[in-house]
Amino acid sequence: MHTISALPGNTYAATATAARFDLYVFIHKALREFMHHTVAAVGAMDLDDAGERADVLDQVELLLATLRGHVQHENDFIHTAIEARRPGGAADTAGDHVEHLEAIANLEDETHALRTAAPAQRALLALRLYRHLAAFVGENLLHMQVEETRNNAALWALYRDDELVALHDRLMATIPPQEMALVVRWLAVALSVPELAILFADLRAKAPPQAVEALLGVVRQQVSAPRWARLAQAIGREA
Ligand SMILES: [Fe+2]
Known part of the structure; x- marks a missing residue:
């Protein structure tokens, strides 16, 4: 679990390394947008509208499946690359990923519970899902900051840009x-x-x-x- 006060990275480091290839920045921007939009959609969901309820819960499930796949891609390609040249170098964010997969499974259970709940139960379950999803997004935002600073620093120290582009291409091909x-x-x-x-x-x-x-x-x-x-x-x- 990361806290804001302990976040790595500063303006100087970001400026000094701006010219290097950044594996994370585009996909993480997309995921931030997907997460923010989905939290807002759960908060704004009209529980008495069956169509809107189904659409929003479908979006939550799609987000969770996407985030599970993203963790797998990072584990298989990025963490593997860091560990190959610096054993233990990806341990911090790999540990976060274990927690994220548990959180994703719990959120899927909560989504299913809301989808199948009796009308009288929906409001309580929806507020629970909204708060837990928002907290999970918060943890993910801090986690991505660590990846984009500490893990990028490791990747840039261990690999040339052409190697990182090739690694990214191999990931994209899957x-x-x-x-x-x-x-x-x-x-x-x-x-x-x-x-x-x-x-x-x-x-x-x-x-x-x-x-x-x-x-x-x-x-x-x-x-x-x-x-x-x-x-x-x-x-x-x-x-
Ligand atoms: Fe990650």
């Missing part, structure tokens, strides 16, 4: 199209237009054109017309 579309749906609103342009330039270099077009379609559904026009211009595509 993500099925449906999961990629979900992540891009949140990246679309979490990243700046210049960051989206970098993302799509990279995708164009590595993925089939039809797959890239499908993902651009996902972005187009999520962003405003001016933002879409600026992205189209940045990647040299007709809006």
Whole structure:
């Protein structure tokens, strides 16, 4: 468990290392957006509206499944890379991941309990889920700060950027199209237009054109017309 006062990282370190390849920054921005949006949706849920209740609980389950997959990706690729060259170097965030998987299972149980509850029980179960999900998101925000500072410092000390890009490419190659579309749906609103342009330039270099077009379609559904026009211009595509 991390506390705000114990968080690593400072402005100088961030500036001094800004030029290095950052494995975490895009996906973590997307996950922060997905988490914030979902906590707010649970808080705003009308428990007497069956359609809205089902949609919000579906979103909670999708978030939890996405976070479980994210933990697995980090364990399999990033922690493995750190441990290969610095044994024990990923122990802190690996320990967090064990706790996160337990929390995810508990939150899935709470989501199921609310989905199947009698009407009289719903309000209490919904408030419990809202508070527990918010606390879990809080812990995740602190955890991601540790990853983006301490783990990045380890990765940058242990690997060259071309090695980190190759590691990231190997990780990305394991993500099925449906999961990629979900992540891009949140990246679309979490990243700046210049960051989206970098993302799509990279995708164009590595993925089939039809797959890239499908993902651009996902972005187009999520962003405003001016933002879409600026992205189209940045990647040299007709809006
Ligand atoms: Fe993590």
